Structure formats: C-alpha cells, structure tokens
Amino acid sequence: MDSKQFNNQIVNLSDKFFRLAKSILRNSDSAQDAVQDLIAKLWEKRAALDEVENIQAFSMRSMRNLCLDSIRQQHDVQEIPPEAEYVELNPHQQTEQKDLVFRIKLLIDSLPELQRTIIRMRDVEGMELSEIAYITTLTENAVSVNLSRARQRIREKLLNEQKRIVENVWKE
C-alpha cells in the first residue's frame, strides 16, 4: 500500500476513528492522540495491509484495541473519569432541546464500554452487524444482545425523564 492508497483508505477515516476513540476514552484530547498513534502504527505496517480484506473494519478493530490498551495502562496509575457525567434531572430542572441532546450523549457515555461502542457503531456509523462483530471479536448474536441492552437503557432513561417532566407540568 503506497501513501496515496493509505491516505484514501485509512487517513480519510480519521473522523470515524476519532468518534470511536472518543466513545471508548470519553475524552477528546486522548481520542485525538489515539488517532494519530493509530495512523502512525498502521503506516509502519502498511506492507501487511494489502492482505487485509476489509480495511475499515481492520482499522476500527485496531483503533478499539489501542484505546483499550491505553485504558488498561492508565488503570494502573489512575482511572480517567469521563469529561462530563450524566446525572438525573431533578423535577424542577427545565432543559432545552440542545441540552437534552447533550444529556443523551452523556447517557450513552455512561453505558459499559462494549454497549456504548456497539450502539455508536450501529446507530451513528451505520455499520453492519458482521463488521461490528469482527471489530469487537464477538458473535453477531452477542452484538445484537448488547445493542438491544444499550438501546433499552436509553429508552428507559428517556421515558423516566419524560414522565418526570410531565408530572412536573401537572403539579404546576
């Protein structure tokens, strides 16, 4: 693979890598570093990339493994908390739609790594179950199960908040 092919097939996916890294690491700066690191590592191994069938899935899998390694290393020293955390709204809080979108992002970030990675690869990136299964080294069935859990958890929270907001309106 020469530099032109590498730029077309891998560097052009940087935003996708960044979103995956950010979902796992829950930190934009660390995600940016991880992407740079991934590009450098893949460029070193570019000769072997010619053998790879699905470059996107292979690179995404490498991105995830790189992020998980970095979490494991930092775990020994000090766990990095997410940039912001999801907190339940109290009955008197009024939120605008823009804030609600941000709250849903935090809600996804509060899910276990596997669930948030899977829901984002499916619902944000629109990837096939087979690709997600390859990236996460799970069976397609296990991917579906985790996807369902993640979606239902978000549904629960949304319905709870809606219920509370409606109750709040009724009280007033």
Add this chain to the structure above:
Amino acid sequence: MERINELLEKYFRGETTLTEENELKNYFRSNKMSKEHAVYQLMFRTFDEESNETTLQPVEKIKPEQKRIKNRWIQAFAYTGIAASLVLALWVQRPKQPENFAVLSGNKIQDTEYAEKYTEKKLNQVNDILNRSMKPMQKVQNVGKGLQPIQKISNIREQLNEIQNKLQIK
C-alpha cells in the same frame, strides 16, 4: 403509525436491519411524527449530531516519502544528464579561435610574419644542406672522368693479347 411502532419495538430488541433503521431515522427527521414518538426523536437527533463530529485537528496526510526514495536514482540520472548537456552546450557555443596557425616544436604560432621568416630561414638551411651534400657527387663525376684513360689500358691489353695469339699460331 402501526408500522413505526412495530419498527420501534424491533429496534429496541436489536433486530432491525440497516434499511429499517434508516426508515426510522427519516421518520424522526421529518417532524411529522405523532406526539407519542416525540420522546425518541431526541435520541435519533443525537445520533445524527454525533455522526458529524470530526477530529479536533485535521489528521495530516502521509507525504509520498517512499516514492521520493525510489526516485532518488532517477533524480541523480536527471541531474547528471542536465549537467552533461550544459557542458556540451557551452563547448559547442564557445568563442571560435583563429584557425590559422603554425606549429613550432609543438607550440602554436599565430604571428604570420614571424612564421614566414622562420620558414624562409629553415628553407635556406635546407638549401645549404642540399648544396653541401651535392658537392661530393661532383667529385665522384671528376673521378669518373679521370678514370677514362684507364679504360684505354684495357683496350691495349686486349690488342696485345690478340697480337700474342697471332704470333703463337704462326
């Protein structure tokens, strides 16, 4: 409506296909949804928003360095070629030197007068040498003339022999 409810149930069970999920996404983008579905709209809007997220700084493309190394030889040849043609061009266009000259002991002589005088001097020397070497030849001629009487002696001897022979016979 029924269709959307069905799709949503399937969606939360993690059983929808990508096509069905796109149908849902388009429904929630349309703003023509029923009130009971409004709660899910934010969820799909969040996915749409996240899909537009980009890296903090653009990731630099890899420069074609590998190619440059491969081309190094070609470049070296190209530069050598350019240098060679420059030298050739300068040689061809160099100011023309006068073509008339004489060579004396390996040195170019461009002074015509000097060359003529030198040539004349040398020709005279050759003349002298020829004259001197012809003198002995004249002497040889003189010797030839001096030897002519000796030839007569041989004639006398022949005649004497003839006389002797005649005398013996008689």
